Amino acid sequence: MSTPVETTALTKRYGPIAAVRDLNLTVRPGEVYGFLGPNGAGKTTTLRMLLGLIKPTSGRLRLLGLAPGPRHLDRVGALIEGPSFYPYLSGRDNLRVLADHAGVSRSRVPTVLATVDLTARAGDRYSVYSLGMKQRLGLAGALLKEPELLILDEPTNGLDPAGMADMRVTIRKLAADGCTVLLSSHLLAEVEQTCDRVGVINEGRLVTESSVAELRSGGTLRVRAEPVERARSHLVSQLGAGQVRADGAGSAIDLRVDSARAAEINHGLVDAGVSVSELRWHEPDLEETFLKLTGGGTDAD
Numbered sequence: 001m002s003t004p005v006e007t008t009a010l011t012k013r014y015g016p017i018a019a020v021r022d023l024n025l026t027v028r029p030g031e032v033y034g035f036l037g038p039n040g041a042g043k044t045t046t047l048r049m050l051l052g053l054i055k056p057t058s059g060r061l062r063l064l065g066l067a068p069g070p071r072h073l074d075r076v077g078a079l080i081e082g083p084s085f086y087p088y089l090s091g092r093d094n095l096r097v098l099a100d101h102a103g104v105s106r107s108r109v110p111t112v113l114a115t116v117d118l119t120a121r122a123g124d125r126y127s128v129y130s131l132g133m134k135q136r137l138g139l140a141g142a143l144l145k146e147p148e149l150l151i152l153d154e155p156t157n158g159l160d161p162a163g164m165a166d167m168r169v170t171i172r173k174l175a176a177d178g179c180t181v182l183l184s185s186h187l188l189a190e191v192e193q194t195c196d197r198v199g200v201i202n203e204g205r206l207v208t209e210s211s212v213a214e215l216r217s218g219g220t221l222r223v224r225a226e227p228v229e230r231a232r233s234h235l236v237s238q239l240g241a242g243q244v245r246a247d248g249a250g251s252a253i254d255l256r257v258d259s260a261r262a263a264e265i266n267h268g269l270v271d272a273g274v275s276v277s278e279l280r281w282h283e284p285d286l287e288e289t290f291l292k293l294t295g296g297g298t299d300a301d
């Protein structure tokens with residue numbers, strides 16, 4: 001199978017603003033890829049370029065092996081910037097209209113309604129749908145042509161926790177059925193729970209691309225001890241300066257060592273006349289990592 005999404009040095013400028021700069025992105029077959037970044041990072045601009053809604057200033061992109069052109073979206077479904085539906089038609093009738101437009105058989109409509117769990121409310125007018133139902137109907141619309149790749153811009157934006165959970169389950173179900181998903185989000189928890197891999201974008205640049213587990217790796221042994229200066233100089237002499245670093249507040253010391261060395265380090269500190277009040281393995285959560293990577297410039301929830 002060809003690579004679902006591949007961009008090379010993809011760039012979009014708006015006058016002096018570089019919304020997206022030299023972006024090299026790879027989404028692998030069958031994965032759920034989270035495109036994560038704070039507001040204004042360039043996520044929507046990237047997705048709009050992928051979908052041919054705007055033209056890149058420079059760089060290349062391919063979806064399922066195809067460069068932008070008349071066929072490059074044939075096997076791609078998308079949900080971007082709120083779907084538009086007729087308010088006075090039912091969810092089912094809206095999907096029928098969409099199917100007719102897309103040249104897809106109306107027989108797909110019950111299937112996609114079931115996939116997004118809207119069958120029971122399919123006869124209700126769109127105008128009475130909750131935000132979560134509207135999002136799910138949008139997703140159903142994107143699924144009509146049985147896409148191999150789904151591109152979703154902030155699919156859980158504005159949803160309540162139950163709506164977010166429903167959307168997550170649906171996305172994982174689609175991935176289990178073999179669909180590749182690229183979704184953007186500024187919500188760390190969402191990406192952590194839904195995605196296999198994540199690309200972090202900040203100020204138009206990809207700052208890292210890795211599995212969620214890799215992103216979180218790099219745990220440290222955290223020490224709190226008194227007097228802290230004596231503890232620090234002892235640890236530096238024992239482990240080397242490269243392994244010892246103060247945490248942000250300066251009240252704790254983080255050691256880049258294996259967790260199995262905790263007891264040995266404790267004994268060494270006590271022998272050096274230091275009293276240890278805390279010694280524990282500290283694994284950074286995604287939020288910490290994200291803030292570090294993006295220089296803290298996020299207004300994510």
Ligand SMILES: Nc1ncnc2c1ncn2[C@@H]1O[C@H](COP(=O)(O)OP(=O)(O)OP(=O)(O)O)[C@@H](O)[C@H]1O
Nearest residue numbers: 014017019037038039040041042043044045046186
């Ligand atoms: N049509 C446009 N004209 C000028 N600047 C734009 C345009 N579209 C986007 N930008 C700018 O490009 C940058 C990236 O915007 P973009 O919408 O892609 O970010 P985003 O990561 O999707 O953020 P959000 O989560 O807020 O939607 C921002 O500085 C934005 O102001």
